Amino acid sequence: MLVNSTMADLSDLTFRTAFVIYIVAMLMSCIYYGRMFGIIDMRRAHEAAQKRAARAEQKVAVAGGGSELVDAPAADTPETPFDPVEYDNRVRGARKWAGMTQSLxxxxxxxxxxxxVTRGFGAKRFPLGNLYEYILMMTAVIMVVAAAVIQRKKWYSVYPWLLAPMIVAMYLNSTVFHIKAAPVVPALQSYWLPVHVSSVSIGASIGIVSGIFSLLYLLRMWQPRGEERGFFGALAKPLPAAKTLDQLAYKTAIITLPLFGIGIMLGAIWAEVAWSRPWGWDAKETVSLITWVLYAAYLHARATAGWKNAKAAWINVFALGVTIFNMTYVNTVIAGLHSYAGLN
Incomplete structure (x- = not known):
């Protein structure tokens, strides 16, 4: 089977162009993140001043027998009055950066x-035949899911935390893991390839998104809103509320569990056809099963009374770590029946 080198080169070019665009979007999201610090500080200072003024009015009213309310003492008013026009200008400015980030x-x-798509046309097969194509597909699914969720919820402050690992993964994929388009080994020349690997890759991609949100949830739990302290507190300040992050991690994990499980079962059926056995405790099979069990454990713990969500979130983060371990170390170092990374 000949390779369409023109389409393969176009795939490499568009992938690297997307990589550069994500870097620019990352920079813009960081500018938005930085502008949110001033907006949040301004809003919190105004809210604190309003609370102090309300308490002062109550004290004056009580001291006067409750007959009337008088103005709060000058000492209780904020040193810098709240300027709604300046606040609105800052919000509009931040939204412009958020909009540009989302568009990019x-x-x-x-x-x-x-x-x-062009990688598939270039190789003249489904583009999931090696580690490069697997990461190419996974990062694409992750970005589609994340972009849709963030735009719908308007959680633009999450972008720096999401784009940073994606940029690193895409850089490694275009350098260390890059493989030129070529026909796959005979064992992968089967209609089971797109069915099994696509379900596993999509499930794992959504699981990675879930794990990232669990990490952010743990950071937010450590640094609650209005009580941020130190360097990590400053980083966590623009993030959504802990409950919001936890709910999203939980909802995406609900999608991950069946998709990833279906992918494993389809792989077992393919193994029965190809190797005359459904399961052989190959390294890839074993670590994938462990990952699925971790997602199941996370959902079970998350829904079990008596379990704190923070403890359950650690299970999801561990599942994220195992997924990355399976995608990198198991694929590139451990030899087995699933050693199709193309780097061995």
Whole structure:
């Protein structure tokens, strides 16, 4: 089977272009993140001043027998009066950076998808035959899911935390893990390839998004809103509430569990056809099963009375770590029946 080198080169070009666009979007999201610090501080100072003024009025009213309320003492008013016009200008300015970030992310996602499609046309097969193509597909799915969720919920402050690991993964994929388009080994020349690997990759991609939100949830729990302290407190200040992050991690894990489980079962059926046995405790099979069990344990703990959500979130974070371990170390170092990374 010949390779269409033109389409393969186009895939590499669009992937690297998407990578550059994500970097620019990352920089813009960091500017938005930085502007949110001033907006949050200004809003919190105003809210604190209002509370102090309300308490002062209550004290004066009580001292006067409750007959009338008088103005709070001058000492209880904020040193810098709240300027609603300046506050609105800051909010509008931050929203512009958020809008530009979102637009760039969607442009990057479009090119990312084009890279996946043209890779398939270039290799003249489903583009999931090696580690490079697997990461290419996973990062594309992650960005599609994340961009849709963030735009819908308007949680633009999450972008720096999401784009940073995606940029690192895409850089490694275009350098260390890059493989030129070529026919796959005979064992992968089966209609089971797109069915099994796509369900596993999509499930794992959504699981990675869930794990990232669990990490942010743990950070927010450590640094509650209005009580942030130190360097990590400053980093956590623009993040959504802990409950919001936890709910999103839980909802995405609900999607991950069946998708990933279906992928494992389809892999077992394929193994029965190809190797005359459904399960052989190969390294890839074993670690994938462990990952699925961790997601199941997370959902069970999350829904069990008596379990704190923070403890359950650690299970999801551990599942994230095992997924990354399976995708990198198991694929590149451990030899087995699933050693199709193309780097061995």
């Amino acid at each position: 992310v969607w442009l990057g996602v479009l090119l990312h998808i084009v890279a996946v």
